Amino acid sequence: MASTETTVKADTNDLAGLEAGLDALDAVQVRRTPVREVLLKKVLPPLLAVALVLVVWQLLVTAKVTDEFKLPPPAAVWDSLSTMWLEGTLFDVLWTSVSRALLGFLMALAIGTPLGLLVARVKFVRAALGPILSGLQSLPSVAWVAPAVLWIGLNDSMMYAVILLGAVPSIANGLVAGVDQVPPLFLRAGRTLGASGLKGAWHIVMPAALPGYLAGLKQGWAFSWRSLMAAEIIASSPELGLGLGQLLENGRNNIDMPGIFLAIILILIVGIAIDLLIFSPLERAVLRGRGLLVKS
Amino acid sequence: MATTLAKAEDRIAVTHAARIEHVSKSFGGPAGRQLVLDDISLDVAPGEFVTLLGASGCGKSTLLNLVAGLDRPSAGSIETPGGRPALMFQEHALFPWLTAGKNIELALRLRGVPKAERRPEAERLLELVRLGGSYRKRVHELSGGMRQRVALARALAQDSDLLLMDEPFAALDAITRDVLHDELTRIWRETRLSVLFVTHNVREAVRLAERVVLLSSRPGRIAREWTIDIPQPRRIEDAAVAELSVEITEELRGEIRRHGQH
Numbered sequence: 409m410a411s412t413e414t415t416v417k418a419d420t421n422d423l424a425g426l427e428a429g430l431d432a433l434d435a436v437q438v439r440r441t442p443v444r445e446v447l448l449k450k451v452l453p454p455l456l457a458v459a460l461v462l463v464v465w466q467l468l469v470t471a472k473v474t475d476e477f478k479l480p481p482p483a484a485v486w487d488s489l490s491t492m493w494l495e496g497t498l499f500d501v502l503w504t505s506v507s508r509a510l511l512g513f514l515m516a517l518a519i520g521t522p523l524g525l526l527v528a529r530v531k532f533v534r535a536a537l538g539p540i541l542s543g544l545q546s547l548p549s550v551a552w553v554a555p556a557v558l559w560i561g562l563n564d565s566m567m568y569a570v571i572l573l574g575a576v577p578s579i580a581n582g583l584v585a586g587v588d589q590v591p592p593l594f595l596r597a598g599r600t601l602g603a604s605g606l607k608g609a610w611h612i613v614m615p616a617a618l619p620g621y622l623a624g625l626k627q628g629w630a631f632s633w634r635s636l637m638a639a640e641i642i643a644s645s646p647e648l649g650l651g652l653g654q655l656l657e658n659g660r661n662n663i664d665m666p667g668i669f670l671a672i673i674l675i676l677i678v679g680i681a682i683d684l685l686i687f688s689p690l691e692r693a694v695l696r697g698r699g700l701l702v703k704s
Numbered sequence: 705m706a707t708t709l710a711k712a713e714d715r716i717a718v719t720h721a722a723r724i725e726h727v728s729k730s731f732g733g734p735a736g737r738q739l740v741l742d743d744i745s746l747d748v749a750p751g752e753f754v755t756l757l758g759a760s761g762c763g764k765s766t767l768l769n770l771v772a773g774l775d776r777p778s779a780g781s782i783e784t785p786g787g788r789p790a791l792m793f794q795e796h797a798l799f800p801w802l803t804a805g806k807n808i809e810l811a812l813r814l815r816g817v818p819k820a821e822r823r824p825e826a827e828r829l830l831e832l833v834r835l836g837g838s839y840r841k842r843v844h845e846l847s848g849g850m851r852q853r854v855a856l857a858r859a860l861a862q863d864s865d866l867l868l869m870d871e872p873f874a875a876l877d878a879i880t881r882d883v884l885h886d887e888l889t890r891i892w893r894e895t896r897l898s899v900l901f902v903t904h905n906v907r908e909a910v911r912l913a914e915r916v917v918l919l920s921s922r923p924g925r926i927a928r929e930w931t932i933d934i935p936q937p938r939r940i941e942d943a944a945v946a947e948l949s950v951e952i953t954e955e956l957r958g959e960i961r962r963h964g965q966h
Contacts, residue, residue, distance in 0.1 A: 423887065427834055430849060430880060431835075431847060593797050597791075600791040615802075699843065699844025
């Protein structure tokens, strides 16, 4: 008996050491990219591309390819920008549009999320609403401006209605896709741990569907912004306040090409900035946490 | 040795951790109903380690799902007096959005363990599977063997008397698998859990179990049983393990051959 005791002891000590060795050999090394490499590989290329566009633009103007009224030089657009800055209207215009878009997006989030969950989890609702939601995604949101103006009138609510009709289907569809892609193994594992029904939805389905949901949010934001711009361009009225869309429309009415260029560039920059500042970091954080971000 | 056994019997008053009585299971398919399990009766005693052995199509995973309560038998009954059994899969099935520690804490939370006790309990279980420093590790940062050990710790967090294991080591390399066999034997002896372990690997079955149950295929029936009294801890290369493995393999091959004869 005594001898078996000692062999057992020796064995377990040995086992712990063996296991520590295996763990050390097998452990996955997760490398974080150094800042310099990020700057060189991720930040520099788009900056170069922008610089290239500016150079080509200036060259086209210098070569007088077309009337200066049709293609204003970059400097003229810059002048328009600094005029707006000096008048103090730049941030007002930006804020009018961005606040509308973000508020509209948040409302779309609040409606699209439960709607997506219902469509994903309730068979009857999916059969009834699934095709309609997919169809709505391909309907350009400009189409909604006309009825929205007639139903609601020329006010902020009309803008929100157009944003919602554009963004809700994207968000709901993203969530449905995310839920559909949850591996069945997670659901089985969850059920053996006692997570079924609402607990299962909260602890397993929602977190597992998060990457798909985030992709839907990203697209939902893009649709919100586009829908809002369409609404602002078509429906202008003094009570609505000056947003980026109206800025563009005013440029057309005043035949102010630099103003039009500026408005387009600002619309583009806001769209990119929100994506870059909010959605991309969120998506990357989620994917990296799950080891899903493939480094190439 | 004798004292630990007496203690285990104290703790568990019932005579079985799982009782499977005349269980049959059939699935509807394009070619009509197919009988997968036919009249299976099997008891797992408290603290007993039983392996279910069989070739493909013997329905061993189906039987495990039935015992786990993930599916219902077509006929017969299954009792697990200790409540919902814990289940470990061939894939680790850890949730990638949680750290190793939080995976275990989720099991504790779903079991109703108060918040303040979850962290220390998760740390203790990680310690038990010798992953003390891995609380904050993400699933993708762990090796295959470490993932299965976290999965084992999460299964233990359910505090069930019965642990069901569905080929949990099949996807691991041979060296890691050997180590995890030793580890599982150690933990089984420390916790005196009842284990029902499914595998198609004869040596693994003999290495681990007190009793090996051989299932025939299509439909799955209990073909034969062996009680194994080779003392633990065994090694997979022990002569006694090898000898019995040869005998069981012969029997298993006989079962498989019957399917080629018509």
